[in-house]
Amino acid sequence: METGExxxxxxxxxxxxxxxxxxRRELNRPQLEFVTAKExxxxxxxxxxxxxxxxxxxxAAHLIRCGVPPGKILLLTFTNKxxxxxxxxxxxxxxxWPGGLWAGTFHSFGAQLLRRHASLVQRKSNFTIMDEDDSRxxxxxxxxxxxxxxxEEERRLLFRRGLLGQMISRSxxxxxxxxxxxxxxxxxxxxxxxxxxxxxxxxxxxxxxxNAFDFDDLLLRWLELFERYPEVREQYRKRFAxxxxxxxxxxxxxxxxxxxxxxxxxxxxxxxDDAQSIYxxxxxxVGNILSFPEKYPQALVVRMEQNYRSTPEIVALxxxxxxxxxxxxxxxxxxxxxxxxxxxxxxxxxAREEASFVLDRxxxxxxxGLPWKEMAVLYRxxxxxxxxxxxxxxxxxxxxxxxxxxxxQKSQIKxxxxxxxxxxxxxxxxxxxxxxxxxxxxxxxxxxxxWSDLQKSGxxxxxxxxxxxxxxxxxxxxxxxxxxxxxLQRQLAADSSGEKGQNVAGLIALIMSEGYxxxxxKNYPDQYExxxxxxxxxxDNASRHDSLGAFLESLALEESLFTGAGDGGPxxxxxxxxxxxxxxxxxxxxxxxxLNEGSFPSHRVLDEEMPEERRLFYVAVTxxxxxxxxxxYWQDYRSWGPSAGAPSLFLKELPRECFEAALAGQNGLxxxxxx
DNA sequence: AAAAATAAATTTTTT
DNA sequence: ATTTATTTTT
Numbered sequence: 001m002e003t004g005e006x007x008x009x010x011x012x013x014x015x016x017x018x019x020x021x022x023x024r025r026e027l028n029r030p031q032l033e034f035v036t037a038k039e040x041x042x043x044x045x046x047x048x049x050x051x052x053x054x055x056x057x058x059x060a061a062h063l064i065r066c067g068v069p070p071g072k073i074l075l076l077t078f079t080n081k082x083x084x085x086x087x088x089x090x091x092x093x094x095x096x097w098p099g100g101l102w103a104g105t106f107h108s109f110g111a112q113l114l115r116r117h118a119s120l121v122q123r124k125s126n127f128t129i130m131d132e133d134d135s136r137x138x139x140x141x142x143x144x145x146x147x148x149x150x151x152e153e154e155r156r157l158l159f160r161r162g163l164l165g166q167m168i169s170r171s172x173x174x175x176x177x178x179x180x181x182x183x184x185x186x187x188x189x190x191x192x193x194x195x196x197x198x199x200x201x202x203x204x205x206x207x208x209x210x211n212a213f214d215f216d217d218l219l220l221r222w223l224e225l226f227e228r229y230p231e232v233r234e235q236y237r238k239r240f241a242x243x244x245x246x247x248x249x250x251x252x253x254x255x256x257x258x259x260x261x262x263x264x265x266x267x268x269x270x271x272x273d274d275a276q277s278i279y280x281x282x283x284x285x286v287g288n289i290l291s292f293p294e295k296y297p298q299a300l301v302v303r304m305e306q307n308y309r310s311t312p313e314i315v316a317l318x319x320x321x322x323x324x325x326x327x328x329x330x331x332x333x334x335x336x337x338x339x340x341x342x343x344x345x346x347x348x349x350x351a352r353e354e355a356s357f358v359l360d361r362x363x364x365x366x367x368x369g370l371p372w373k374e375m376a377v378l379y380r381x382x383x384x385x386x387x388x389x390x391x392x393x394x395x396x397x398x399x400x401x402x403x404x405x406x407x408x409q410k411s412q413i414k415x416x417x418x419x420x421x422x423x424x425x426x427x428x429x430x431x432x433x434x435x436x437x438x439x440x441x442x443x444x445x446x447x448x449x450x451w452s453d454l455q456k457s458g459x460x461x462x463x464x465x466x467x468x469x470x471x472x473x474x475x476x477x478x479x480x481x482x483x484x485x486x487x488l489q490r491q492l493a494a495d496s497s498g499e500k501g502q503n504v505a506g507l508i509a510l511i512m513s514e515g516y517x518x519x520x521x522k523n524y525p526d527q528y529e530x531x532x533x534x535x536x537x538x539x540d541n542a543s544r545h546d547s548l549g550a551f552l553e554s555l556a557l558e559e560s561l562f563t564g565a566g567d568g569g570p571x572x573x574x575x576x577x578x579x580x581x582x583x584x585x586x587x588x589x590x591x592x593x594x595l596n597e598g599s600f601p602s603h604r605v606l607d608e609e610m611p612e613e614r615r616l617f618y619v620a621v622t623x624x625x626x627x628x629x630x631x632x633y634w635q636d637y638r639s640w641g642p643s644a645g646a647p648s649l650f651l652k653e654l655p656r657e658c659f660e661a662a663l664a665g666q667n668g669l670x671x672x673x674x675x
Numbered sequence: 676a677a678a679a680a681t682a683a684a685t686t687t688t689t690t
Numbered sequence: 691a692t693t694t695a696t697t698t699t700t
Binding site: 078079080081105106107108129131132161215216218219250278279281282380381382383384440441442443444445446473474556557558578579580581599600602603604605616 | 676677678684685686687688689690
């Protein structure tokens with residue numbers, strides 16, 4: 001590696017030879033090639049722990065060190081977690097945050113872009129971002145309003161668990177017609193295709209009326225904007241000289257096409273690993289990464305196969321598992337780290353015993369000097385963490401959780417947000433309805449009529465506050481809601497004219513004092529305190545934003561909710577996380593719990609989805625640097641009847657020499673721990 | 676039309 | 691067990 005190439009680097013960077021030195025010291029050969037490559041299209045293919053994110057971060061830093069203005073760099077990720085991670089690392093590497101650089105998720109960038117060009121996509125720039133619940137509610141309402149209703153049975157089948165929303169989303173994200181999607185994936189609903197299509201188009205209209213976009217729109221309309229308005233596209237192609245994309249294997253077709261839009265002008269550079277593709281349920285399209293080299297023959301493909309993270313024992317276990325996936329780019333992941341203990345497979349009687357085993361080992365590790373923040377407990381589904389969480393609470397061990405937090409879906413949070421949303425985007429009918437329903441004496445029918453009156457007036461907020469529109473019944477409740485909104489509007493206007501920016505936390509306080517506190521008391525007499533705490537957390541989060549719009553957007557895209565480390569709590573915390581949310585992270589010690597048939601792999605996984613489930617297991621085990629514990633239990637008391645559990649397929653598949661077996665119970669436990 | 680009572684379903688994973 | 695949908699009562 002110290003041949004001709006290094007001279008080239010030195011020449012390029014004579015201004016900053018210290019940096020060149022650092023690169024050569026801290027990166028291996030393929031990483032260095034990737035970081036300094038001049039090609040217009042670059043693909044980094046890399047296994048877990050091989051430093052692909054690191055390479056991407058170094059590349060961004062390198063560009064800046066070479067004089068590229070940070071404002072010309074666009075760094076896109078799939079999840080917020082990944083974006084946070086990247087930002088943190090980049091800042092650390094450069095010593096300070098490079099002002100002007102954009103790093104965030106596809107969705108958040110899409111939202112910004114669409115706000116800027118809102119009029120081109122039939123919205124106003126204050127559009128609301130609807131989450132899945134919002135769009136499901138909208139669809140349900142539209143379906144109910146349709147004249148030719150279906151038989152009860154059929155309706156239930158069609159709308160159960162947001163099936164309709166899924167169909168629409170799948171069709172839009174995979175760029176297939178509804179007809180194709182229903183035929184392929186929902187054949188039982190094919191006879192209702194016309195109805196489905198009608199609802200889908202009503203849904204589009206309704207979103208426009210409500211001045212709202214759903215998650216899919218943030219990507220789709222972005223692509224549409226570029227395709228329909230070449231001058232807009234050119235503007236961004238010029239503005240961003242470098243596009244960097246992380247976790248490319250998780251992008252869907254629309255995201256892939258968005259990336260494509262930049263090729264030819266900006267230098268496009270993506271990293272990913274097909275073996276870590278775990279977002280098929282979000283329509284991730286592995287083809288994006290697999291066909292990349294064919295599609296762009298000019299692309300430089302860099303492979304990074306050395307694993308720097310884990311011990312050879314952990315890498316061996318991961319490799320032994322992933323080979324069961326037939327269709328797979330051949331990988332030769334290897335580790336040159338010193339040998340260490342083998343991963344441990346633990347059998348416990350039930351979730352409780354599993355938790356107590358995990359806690360024992362956590363405490364052991366801690367006593368041996370490992371800080372909490374170097375340990376993590378991972379699981380397939382959020383609910384699997386409960387026993388461990390209880391145990392941590394009992395012992396007073398600091399921890400933070402990632403993934404599966406349905407904080408925003410708590411009803412009191414949605415209520416408070418509805419006030420804010422109406423204030424920010426008065427066209428938001430769903431929020432109006434929600435607020436009205438909260439009032440005593442107002443039911444569904446009245447609320448629907450109220451909203452349609454408000455909408456007709458053209459100025460919903462004005463009409464409500466002026467007292468021109470009054471329901472037949474529930475006058476009291478309506479009046480009190482209007483008073484609250486009026487107070488809020490006055491406060492907001494005062495804030496906006498001042499210089500300190502908008503005090504969003506103050507608005508939330510006002511919502512409470514002006515009415516919601518009473519409602520909360522009435523609706524949840526027993527849980528009042530607990531629910532209040534949730535709102536306090538929301539207010540605390542709000543105080544970090546200086547405008548209502550910014551706050552609502554960050555919430556819709558779930559940024560900044562992860563206050564985990566950072567301020568507030570102690571900085572030495574244990575991590576509890578879903579495997580999905582753990583991607584891209586690593587810890588010295590990792591516990592993967594709940595490895596039972598039915599939990600992981602999840603019981604709702606079909607046979608053809610098993611490879612993805614196995615990739616998920618692969619992601620989980622490769623998070624560990626040194627200590628890896630895999631645990632299972634055989635008695636499962638899921639609330640409705642206990643069920644016998646078997647160890648996960650992924651444990652049974654493992655060759656015996658890959659791991660040590662252990663039992664959790666203190667006194668040896670009876671029977672079937674052996675496998 | 677709203678509130679209360681009863682029955683039914685719910686647990687992937689993320690934006 | 692808890693939340694959500696549906697039915698019955700007011």
